[in-house]
Amino acid sequence: MRYISTRGEAPALAFSDALLAGLARDGGLYVPELFPTFAAPEIARLAGHSYDEVAARVIAPFVDASFPPAVLKPMLKEAYASFRHPSTTPLVEIAPNRFVLELFHGPTLAFKDVAMQLLGRMMDHVLTERDQRATIVGATSGDTGSAAIEAFRGRARTDVFILYPAGRVSEVQRRQMTTVPDANVHAIAVEGTFDDCQAHVKAMFNHHAFRDRLQLAGVNSINWARIVAQVVYYFVAGVALGAPHRPVSFVVPTGNFGDVLAGYVAKRMGLPVSRLTIATNVNDILVRTLGTGRYEVTGVVPSSSPSMDIQVSSNFERLLFEALERDAGALRGLMAALAQSGAFSPPARALEAIRADFDAGRADEAETLATIAAVRRDCGYLIDPHTAVAVSVAERIAHDPHVPQIVLSTAHPAKFPDAVERACGERPALPAHLADLMGREERTPTLPNDLAAIEAYVARHARAAEPAA
Numbered sequence: 001m002r003y004i005s006t007r008g009e010a011p012a013l014a015f016s017d018a019l020l021a022g023l024a025r026d027g028g029l030y031v032p033e034l035f036p037t038f039a040a041p042e043i044a045r046l047a048g049h050s051y052d053e054v055a056a057r058v059i060a061p062f063v064d065a066s067f068p069p070a071v072l073k074p075m076l077k078e079a080y081a082s083f084r085h086p087s088t089t090p091l092v093e094i095a096p097n098r099f100v101l102e103l104f105h106g107p108t109l110a111f112k113d114v115a116m117q118l119l120g121r122m123m124d125h126v127l128t129e130r131d132q133r134a135t136i137v138g139a140t141s142g143d144t145g146s147a148a149i150e151a152f153r154g155r156a157r158t159d160v161f162i163l164y165p166a167g168r169v170s171e172v173q174r175r176q177m178t179t180v181p182d183a184n185v186h187a188i189a190v191e192g193t194f195d196d197c198q199a200h201v202k203a204m205f206n207h208h209a210f211r212d213r214l215q216l217a218g219v220n221s222i223n224w225a226r227i228v229a230q231v232v233y234y235f236v237a238g239v240a241l242g243a244p245h246r247p248v249s250f251v252v253p254t255g256n257f258g259d260v261l262a263g264y265v266a267k268r269m270g271l272p273v274s275r276l277t278i279a280t281n282v283n284d285i286l287v288r289t290l291g292t293g294r295y296e297v298t299g300v301v302p303s304s305s306p307s308m309d310i311q312v313s314s315n316f317e318r319l320l321f322e323a324l325e326r327d328a329g330a331l332r333g334l335m336a337a338l339a340q341s342g343a344f345s346p347p348a349r350a351l352e353a354i355r356a357d358f359d360a361g362r363a364d365e366a367e368t369l370a371t372i373a374a375v376r377r378d379c380g381y382l383i384d385p386h387t388a389v390a391v392s393v394a395e396r397i398a399h400d401p402h403v404p405q406i407v408l409s410t411a412h413p414a415k416f417p418d419a420v421e422r423a424c425g426e427r428p429a430l431p432a433h434l435a436d437l438m439g440r441e442e443r444t445p446t447l448p449n450d451l452a453a454i455e456a457y458v459a460r461h462a463r464a465a466e467p468a469a
């Protein structure tokens with residue numbers, strides 16, 4: 001399997017090279033040359049296997065010679081051994097034929113751990129094979145950062161620099177990043193929004209001299225390995241609820257579009273997915289795009305689901321590439337319009353292709369908080385604000401009641417105790433391994449919203465230019 005850039009002007013790479021490359025050198029995102037497919041009997045045979053066994057089968061067609069089964073299988077076993085639930089990603093029925101897929105049983109209490117626990121091991125493996133170091137730069141609206149820090153802390157071959165928007169993540173999220181004492185970890189507060197942080201990360205990749213000198217690598221969902229690891233739980237949940245013998249649908253709390261894109265990939269691989277519903281908070285650029293046909297960036301509005309306070313939805317580019325029938329020139333045109341005027345209008349046939357697979361809905365603040373309260377009252381079940389956005393949309397979107405509807409639960413409620421308490425009067429406690437989080441010492445520089453200042457900081461603290469130990 002080779003990986004090509006959505007912008008069509010970067011060299012095609014093998015999996016391990018795409019894993020370390022992050023953003024393609026033409027500014028695009030890597031995608032597989034083609035989507036591997038599973039026939040219905042192969043999908044049926046996934047039933048009854050553990051999470052890591054299913055992962056080994058789903059991921060195998062995407063990787064290269066660095067990850068033969070003898071490497072990949074134990075790596076997956078070890079990655080998911082850190083999850084606190086024996087099923088890794090269990091399903092809970094909250095209404096007839098409506099299920100919550102709990103993705104937050106990993107070490108940092110968000111769905112990002114599912115991919116990041118694997119990505120950390122994969123990168124370390126390739127860097128060791130090549131006797132290389134890397135400087136990881138990432139942007140976070142709260143959860144990618146802590147998951148990446150947890151996955152890479154203390155690793156000899158990597159330094160991790162995470163940019164987060166100052167004052168725009170929850171206190172638990174911030175402390176999960178800023179209280180990690182390992183010397184290779186740098187959690188940096190940036191005086192801007194998540195979109196600013198993500199733009200700085202992409203700009204560092206597009207600054208080729210800087211990128212090469214520091215041996216930059218990416219752990220955001222610009223990294224294809226993140227997407228692949230997330231495809232697994234769509235198969236796990238779908239098969240548990242009757243696929244391939246019957247279709248299932250998914251409702252996905254969405255910001256940067258990595259998670260719901262993984263659902264689309266699962267569908268392209270043969271999982272019978274009837275609908276993929278994009279659920280957003282008031283930062284609803286994707287809902288507006290599907291509704292009006294115009295992708296138009298407006299200002300970010302802070303919400304009680306801060307991880308989804310995103311306007312520039314990075315992975316939408318991968319979907320557009322597919323919807324444009326992989327016409328990289330056409331995609332470059334849309335991305336140039338976005339860079340120039342903050343907006344573009346996909347051609348009608350691309351929009352039609354997107355609407356054939358996706359629905360979209362949004363939940364405002366009142367709806368989100370009311371949903372937390374209602375689910376607690378009616379089901380005795382506590383959900384976080386991101387999950388609540390999706391449950392709220394799931395309840396309102398047109399849907400075939402015979403098709404199981406799976407709502408992705410992307411974070412543990414204890415990551416957002418203030419919002420949950422405001423909604424239902426109950427303050428969820430952190431699990432035992434984080435019980436003393438609020439008392440731990442923080443370490444976090446604040447930098448201006450300025451690329452040069454951020455690059456200077458990274459260059460001063462990264463060890464990548466030194467020879468590997």
Ligand SMILES: Cc1ncc(COP(=O)(O)O)c(C=O)c1O
Nearest residue numbers: 143254255256257258259307410
């Ligand atoms: C808790 C939570 N829910 C939902 C999302 C949105 O996921 P994505 O960015 O993959 O669309 C995020 C951020 O990625 C998140 O941290």
Ligand SMILES: N[C@@H](CCOP(=O)(O)O)C(=O)O
Nearest residue numbers: 140141142143144220221256
């Ligand atoms: N919501 C995310 C934003 C970054 O998304 P990613 O999937 O591209 O890493 C976060 O919590 O940081």
